Amino acid sequence: MHEDVDAYYRYLWHQIAALDDQQAYRKLFDALAGPLIRWSQVYVKQYEVAEEIVSDVFMWMWQQRSRLGSIRQVRLYLYQAVKNRSLNYLRTVHGRTEFEDITSFEGTVIPAIQFVADDPEQILLNNELRRHMEKAIASLPARCRLIFRLVKDDGMHYKEVAELLQISVKTVETQMGIAFRRLAEAIQPVVSPR
Amino acid sequence: MEAQDRIWELMARKVSGEAAPEELEELDEWMKNHPEAHYVLETLMQAWHPTPESNERVKSGEFFAWHVQRMVEMGQLDAADFSLVDAGREIYPWEIEEAGRRLRRRKLLMMAGGLGMALLLIVLVWWIWLPEPVHRQEPQLNEVAVAHARPKLDTVVAAKGARLQVLLPDGSKVWLNAGSELVYAHDFLQKANREVHLRGEAYFDVVHQDHHPFIIHTSAINIRVLGTVFDVRAYPDDEATVAVLLKGAIEVTFPGQPERRVILHPREKIVVPNGVGTNIQLDTLAAAAHSGYSVLPVHPMPHDTMIAEVSWVHNALAFQQESFEELARQMERWYNVQIRFVDDAPRHYQFTGIFTSESLAEALRALQLASPHQPFAYRIENQEVYIGTDAAHLMVSP
Structure with missing residues (x-):
């Protein structure tokens, strides 16, 4: 599933860079603008600023498309660009420099849990499960929650998350393990047959 | 303890698609001795969907329209170069304009920060006095954006503080309330359906035409009529979209839900929450939020026959x-x-x-x-x- 998405973004970016394909540009924008706004908000908090940063990055990508044709990790590139601009913004507006400390990601949006089911009994059970899981996620340490969100909601590879947050893949793995342990503890009483 | 941690890490890798074959094997081996863990793993796998996009501005294409408008205004892009391509849905002309308006407003705020109060005052005065166009054909921006693929559109705007009457090509009369906008195609009459798009409030007196249904699109509901008199209030910043029927009959449908339809009878109104209101107070709206909509009777004002x-x-x-x-x-x-x-x-x-x-x-x-x-x-x-x-x-x- 991961590979498909990466290949798809790479294909879109190729269309944009080589053929000025506006439809591909729109598709890339539609797919990534939402997650990128949320990603920017990890740093800048205010929604409107985050929107502007994401728009700036996409604008720059369009302008520079012929020069940037060789980018392969399209999504990671966009996330990096949004992060850099967000940090720049904090630097110029607040004169802050200590924001690299990622333990302060308190404002991270909490990912929502969704099940797919159509039988009513299962839906009822799933709602119960969802509540337990969302509570467990909300109570995770901020950094752990952010990593979990990037992997689950944004569909990122461990490697990408590690590069983005400048931590080791091992740390991503450990944090994901912690998140899963908490989730498992939260749902165990509901799903285990007695 | 450490072995346990390893298991959660393996599960996380498996569920998120990050596990190498040997890691999957390792997990399978462990699971053989811990059958109870199957339930947990199964549940986690089922819950592992990327969350669907919840940002309405992104989903509706409003953010993209704003972005393109911004590129044009910053001189990064000639509007003619960029045909606001559709990736699946239409962009209504007002979305582009709205994006432009919002941009201008935001720019002003930023300038104020940089250049100080004196400039702000000048700009504000200019901005406040900037006249709103009242009736125009094909605003320049729309032309660029829609001329490529779509039929020519007529846009009628009632500015805030103003109300106006419109006579449509089929003889139907429309009263537009303040701050409203009505869009319809030039060749409105040649189409199988007479279709208009409304943002804001309008009172319709529709001329009956047997084989040409009249359809009004708003963001929350679509209304299909043959000939009748009714009022539609669909301001995007209001808590609900409301349609009031005075004469005849109308059929209300919901975009993207073809199976749901509601028939209104004279002196009934339908209330559909817009999803923007954060604190809906009225009981009727609370009821509507529950079922998706509610149908209510309308009453004349006390001591008056006016509704x-x-x-x-x-x-x-x-x-x-x-x-x-x-x-x-x-x-x-x-x-x-x-x-x-x-x-x-x-x-x-x-x-x-x-x-x-x-x-x-x-x-x-x-x-x-x-x-x-x-x-x-x-x-x-x-x-x-x-x-x-x-x-x-x-x-x-x-």
């Missing part, structure tokens, strides 16, 4: 048991002002009444006199009105 919902057509602003907050929104459009509540209590006051030729100050004074048990003070400053429980609260406000 509040359509009073504006007769140049009157009538309201019945409306919260001050809701009324303020209507007054903003009626008088072309911004109303700000300095205190929260007055938002929930309830009023019933009619304004016809009253000025803004007269109207506010009338509200004060009408119900002494709901005390409030107001201050009018240029295009802004401040409302608080006490005059003292209004002195400190900006």
Whole structure:
């Protein structure tokens, strides 16, 4: 599933860079603008600023498309660009420099849990499960929650998350393990047959 | 303990698609001895969907329209170069314009920070006096954006503080309330359906044509009619979209849900929450939020035959048991002002009444006199009105 998405973004970016394909540009924008706004908000908090940063990055990508044709990790590139601009913004507006400390990601949006089911009994059970899981996620340490969100909601590879947050893949793995342990503890009483 | 941690890490890798074959094997081996863990793993796998996009501005294409508009305004892009391609849905002309308006407003704010108050004042004065176009054909921006693939469109705009009457090519009459916009295709009559798009409020008197249904699109509902008289209120910043039927019959459908339809009878109204209201107070709206919509009877005003919902057509602003907050929104459009509540209590006051030729100050004074048990003070400053429980609260406000 991961590979498909990466290949798809790479294909879109190729269309944009080589053929000025506006439809591909729109598709890339539609797919990534939402997650990128949320990603920017990890740093800048205010929604409107985050929107502007994401728009700036996409604008720059369009302008520079012929020069940037060789980018392969399209999504990671966009996330990096949004992060850099967000940090720049904090630097110029607040004169802050200590924001690299990622333990302060308190404002991270909490990912929502969704099940797919159509039988009513299962839906009822799933709602119960969802509540337990969302509570467990909300109570995770901020950094752990952010990593979990990037992997689950944004569909990122461990490697990408590690590069983005400048931590080791091992740390991503450990944090994901912690998140899963908490989730498992939260749902165990509901799903285990007695 | 350490072995346990390893298991959770393996599960995480498996569920997120990050596991190498040997890691999967390792996990399988462990699971053989821990059958109870199957339930947990199964559940986690089932819950592992990327969360669907929840950002409405992104989903609706509004953000993309804004982005393109921004590229044009910053000179990064010639509007003619970029045909606002559709990736699946239409972009309505007003989305582009709205994006432009919002951009201009935001730019002003940024300039203010950089260049100081003097410049801000100059810019504000210019901005306030910038006239709103009242009736125009094919605004330049739309032309660029829509001319490529779509038929030519006519846009009729009633600016805030203004109401106007439109005669459509088929002879149907439309009254547009303040701050509303109606869009229809040039070749409206040649189509199988007579289709218009509405943002804001309009009163329709539709000419009956057997084989040409008249369809009104709003963001929350679509309305299909043959010939009838009714009112539609679909302001994007209101809590609900409301359609009131006076004569005939109309069929209401919901975009993207072809199986749901509601038939309205004369003197009934349908209320559909817009999903933007954060604090819906009215009982009727609460009921609507539950079922998705509600159908209610409409009543004439006390001592009058006028129906509040359509009073504006007769140049009157009538309201019945409306919260001050809701009324303020209507007054903003009626008088072309911004109303700000300095205190929260007055938002929930309830009023019933009619304004016809009253000025803004007269109207506010009338509200004060009408119900002494709901005390409030107001201050009018240029295009802004401040409302608080006490005059003292209004002195400190900006």
